[in-house]
Amino acid sequence: MARAAELSTPPHFIIVGAQKSGTSTLHGVLGAHPDVFIPDREIFFFDIDDPVQHPDFGPLGGGVRDFDADFDTYAAWYGRFFERAQPGQLRGEDSTSYLASTLAPERINRLCPDVKVIALLRDPVSRAYSHYWHDVSRGRCSRSFTEVIDDPDSLVVQRGFYREQVQRYHDALGPDRVKVLVFEEFSRNLDPVCAQVCDFLGIPPPPASALERQRYNVARVPRNLQARLWVNRNLPMLVEKSYRGLLPDPSAGDGLRARAWRDRLWNSEAARLANRVLDSVRPQRKYPPMPEPTRERLAQTYREANAGLERLLGRDDLGRWWGSWG
Numbered sequence: 001m002a003r004a005a006e007l008s009t010p011p012h013f014i015i016v017g018a019q020k021s022g023t024s025t026l027h028g029v030l031g032a033h034p035d036v037f038i039p040d041r042e043i044f045f046f047d048i049d050d051p052v053q054h055p056d057f058g059p060l061g062g063g064v065r066d067f068d069a070d071f072d073t074y075a076a077w078y079g080r081f082f083e084r085a086q087p088g089q090l091r092g093e094d095s096t097s098y099l100a101s102t103l104a105p106e107r108i109n110r111l112c113p114d115v116k117v118i119a120l121l122r123d124p125v126s127r128a129y130s131h132y133w134h135d136v137s138r139g140r141c142s143r144s145f146t147e148v149i150d151d152p153d154s155l156v157v158q159r160g161f162y163r164e165q166v167q168r169y170h171d172a173l174g175p176d177r178v179k180v181l182v183f184e185e186f187s188r189n190l191d192p193v194c195a196q197v198c199d200f201l202g203i204p205p206p207p208a209s210a211l212e213r214q215r216y217n218v219a220r221v222p223r224n225l226q227a228r229l230w231v232n233r234n235l236p237m238l239v240e241k242s243y244r245g246l247l248p249d250p251s252a253g254d255g256l257r258a259r260a261w262r263d264r265l266w267n268s269e270a271a272r273l274a275n276r277v278l279d280s281v282r283p284q285r286k287y288p289p290m291p292e293p294t295r296e297r298l299a300q301t302y303r304e305a306n307a308g309l310e311r312l313l314g315r316d317d318l319g320r321w322w323g324s325w326g
Contacts, residue, residue, distance in 0.1 A: 007075055009082045010112040012090040013201055014046075016169070017099030019159055020130040021122035021183040027094045029194050032210035035203045037085035038092040041246075045078045045093075046108050047101035048247065053155070054097065059249045067107070070250040077248040090201060100159045105172035115177070116201060117169055122183035123322035124160030124302040129290055131156045133221055142233035145290070149298055160302055163309040170312070180313050184321040221287055299324035 015023050015030075031038045047053050049065035058064060067074065082091045098104040099119050108115060122130075132148055135141035135156070141148065148154050169178045179200045186193045195205040222228035302324060310316050319325045 006071065007078070007111045009079045009085075009091060011082070011093050011115055013092040013116045013118060014098065014108060014112075015092070015094035015118045015120075016104070017096040017119060017159070018121055018127060018162070018165075019096035020127050020134060021096075021120040022181075022186050023094050023096050023120055025190075026118070026120065026181075026186070026194070026197070029190075029206050029210045030092060030197070033198070033203065033206045035089055036092060036201075037082065037089040038094070039081040042095045043078065043081055043093055044095045044097060044247075045074060046095070046104040046111075047097055048074060050097070050101050050103045053101050057247060065250075067103070070248075073248050073250045090203060099165050099169075100155070100161075102168065105168045109172045115173075117173060117178045118181065118197060118200070119166065119169070119178065120181045120183050120186060121162050121166075123324050124162065124306065125290075125295060125298050125324040126322075127183075128156050128160050128298060129287060131159065133287055136225070136228060137222065139231075142229050144229070146294055149294070157298075157301070161305045163306045163312060166309070166312055182318070182321050225288075295324070 015026060017023060027038060030036045031040075044054065044057070048057060049067045050057075051064070081093070085091050098108070108117065128149065129145065132141065132145050143151075148156050151157070166178070166180060179197065181193060181197070191211055194211060198205050310318050
C-alpha cells in the first residue's frame with residue numbers, strides 16, 4: 001500500500017463533487033484567490049482505477065489500471081499539476097467523481113492526512129437531469145432519460161445517493177474535515193457562502209473580483225434530442241469527449257513522457273481561452289420539462305436513499321432548497 005510520504009505535493013483541500021452541483025463555479029472563485037492554486041482541469045487521481053465511476057478509463061493499450069501497483073507513475077503525474085503553485089499558496093483540486101467513489105475517501109485520508117474536503121449537494125432530481133443532458137452533449141449517452149433512470153447501474157442516478165457518500169467521508173476523514181454546501185444556497189448567496197469556505201480553509205474571504213466571475217460549465221441542450229442520441233449511438237468516435245488520452249498510461253512504458261504534451265496543451269492559457277470562447281457561442285437553452293410521473297418516481301427513490309441526510313449534515317432546511325425533498 002502507498003504511504004502518505006510518497007505523495008510529494010499533497011493538496012491542502014479537495015472539492016469532491018457532486019457533479020453538476022456548482023463545483024466549477026466554486027473552482028473559479030477559489031482559483032481567482034491569491035492564496036490558492038488549483039489546476040484548471042479535473043484530475044481524477046484518487047479514483048483513477050475505479051471501474052464504477054470511470055468505466056472508460058482503461059489504458060489505451062488495453063488492460064486495467066491499478067492505483068497501488070503503478071502508484072509511482074500516478075503520483076509523479078499528479079505532482080506535476082501543482083508545479084506552478086507559489087510558496088504559501090494552498091494547493092487544491094476538484095474532481096466530481098470523488099464524492100460517489102468508494103475508493104477515493106480512504107485514499108485521500110491515507111495520502112493527505114491533513115486535507116480538507118468540500119462537497120456541494122444539489123436537489124438530486126435536478127442534479128440527475130442536468131447530469132443526463134451533460135452526458136448527451138458530450139456524446140456519452142444515447143438513451144432517453146427514462147431509460148437511463150430505469151437502469152440500476154446508471155451513474156446519473158447513483159451519484160445522487162448523497163447520504164451514503166457523505167457518510168463515507170465522515171468515516172474516513174472525520175466530519176470536522178468535511179464541509180458540505182447546498183448548491184441552491186451557494187448560488188443564491190455566493191458571497192457569504194464563499195466566505196464560509198475560505199474560513200474553513202483558513203484563508204481570508206475571496207476578493208470582490210473573484211466573486212464577479214461567470215457561472216461555469218453551463219448546460220448545453222441540443223436542438224434535436226433524437227438526432228443527437230442517434231449520432232451518439234452511431235458515430236461516437238466523432239462526438240464522444242473522453243479523458244482517456246489525458247491520463248498516464250503505465251502500460252506504455254514511461255507514461256509520463258508519452259502524455260506530457262497532452263497535459264501541457266490541456267493546461268495552456270490558449271486552451272483555457274479557446275474553451276471560454278466555445279462556451280460563449282454554443283447555444284444555452286432550458287431543458288425540456290421532465291414528465292411529472294418521472295420526476296415523482298425519481299424523487300421517491302432519492303427520499304428513500306437519502307433518509308437521514310439532514311441529521312448527518314446537522315441541518316434541517318433541505319426542504320427549503322430542494323423541491324423534491326418534501
